[in-house]
Amino acid sequence: MFHHSTRMLVAGLCALAASVPAQPVLAAPAGGPPPPAPHTAARALQAQTLADLTTTMKGEAYAYAAYSLFAAEADRQGMSAVGKLFRSTAQTELNEHLHEAAALAGTVxxxxxxxxxxxxxxxxxxxxxxxxxxxxxxxxxxxxxxxxxxxxxxxxxxxxxxxxxxxxxxxxxxxxxxxxxxxxxxxxxxxxxxxxxxxxxxxxxxxxxxxxxxxxxxxxxxxxxxxxxxxxxxxxxxxxxxxxxxxxxxxxxxxxxxxxTTRENLRTAITGEHNEETTVYPGFAKRATGVGDTSAVGYFRNTAADEAKHAAAFQQALDQLR
Structure with a gap:
């Protein structure tokens, strides 16, 4: 996931804050991998956990959009390998991280x-x-x-x-x-x-x-x-x-x-991914642990591990450009 200024701390509710329908059903968009089965106990999740999942979806959706734009800029600069990296990471943020959070929250x-x-x-x-x-x-x-x-x-x-x-x-x-x-x-x-x-x-x-x-x-x-x-x-x-x-x-x-520039975009992405790896998702996992939302704990920890891999991949790409 990608952080941009106040990305995870943006004040107020998003215009489309997640609701929790009685019988959530989650389906993958065309071209994407199938998301996990809906979390049938979405209503049992604590309010703070649901709020953290909403924040997560907001951030992962933004990461998809930002990385897609970064990929296009890398392509324009003739850096096709970096463009491919941004594009593949964007797909992970959307088709894995966001879909899994949406399933847990019962968004659809x-x-x-x-x-x-x-x-x-x-x-x-x-x-x-x-x-x-x-x-x-x-x-x-x-x-x-x-x-x-x-x-x-x-x-x-x-x-x-x-x-x-x-x-x-x-x-x-x-x-x-x-x-x-x-x-x-x-x-x-x-x-x-x-x-x-x-x-x-x-x-x-x-x-x-x-x-x-x-x-x-x-x-x-x-x-x-x-x-x-x-x-x-x-x-x-x-x-x-x-x-x-x-x-x-x-x-x-x-x-x-x-x-x-692509170098600046990589630096921005590295900073954001590192923050999520070390601070954001561990914090969400700690809160979910405190209220017994074990399914969310696993999700937050796994996503933190993914973000660490993203940060490392972006760092490697940046090092190769120098």
Missing amino acids: GSNAANLRQAISGETYEHQVMYRRFAEQARADGDLGAAKLFSEIAADEGRHRDAFRTALTAVTNGRGAVPAPTKADVVAVPAGLPKVKATRTRANLDTALHGEALAHAKYMLFAAHARQTGNTALARLWEGTAKVELHEHLAGEAVLTGLVR
Whole structure:
């Protein structure tokens, strides 16, 4: 997993904080390995453990997005081996670490439950989060960020409305599931931050993590929709996930200067992976041990071990570039 500034300590709830459905079902997105079976005792996990799993999913989703962007930059610089390393690590963060955390937390439920969860998150982002971020950026003189935040707020309102229509179709058969909107893909080249205020940078960090988590969750929801035979709903989830990742997160990544040179990206990744290996996941494991959530303890310890391997691989890649 990859840490970016306040990644694991971002204040407040993500717009799509994990809910715990009564009968969670987890399915893998197309092209990914099958996740472990759902944790049927998700409701028995203590509140702190569930909160730590939510934080974990937020971070792992962000790692997938960031490492994918780092891989593209390495490819642009002719460093194909580093690009391959970033890309394979990104897949581990998404298809193993995030999926396992989602299974433990019982994140994926019925199609209706998944839609209700998404409607809640999109409503918050549309009505509260992005509007507040836009107002604050405008007040701080970051007009480009204010414009982007306002545009995303409007998009999230449209996502909410599409999910509401889909929920009506799923629950009582009235109407049809809407077709997804097409993502306006944003390129993310290496570059410095394009905002100046500390508050804007913090809000961009929060937004990046929220969009990354939305993308990851929506792809899981899409897999479940396909598994239950609702291909129209799966297409809606997949299309919306692309908007969250390739349009919203990408636009925010440009403003925050997420992607730098490949050497800098490797150093950033090493720092984050080492922090998770030595501090973040051991801390989560210790808390889960204290409340008897043994399944989560094993997950956190195993993930910490994986992050140590990631840090070592990134360090080796950096050493070879010098």
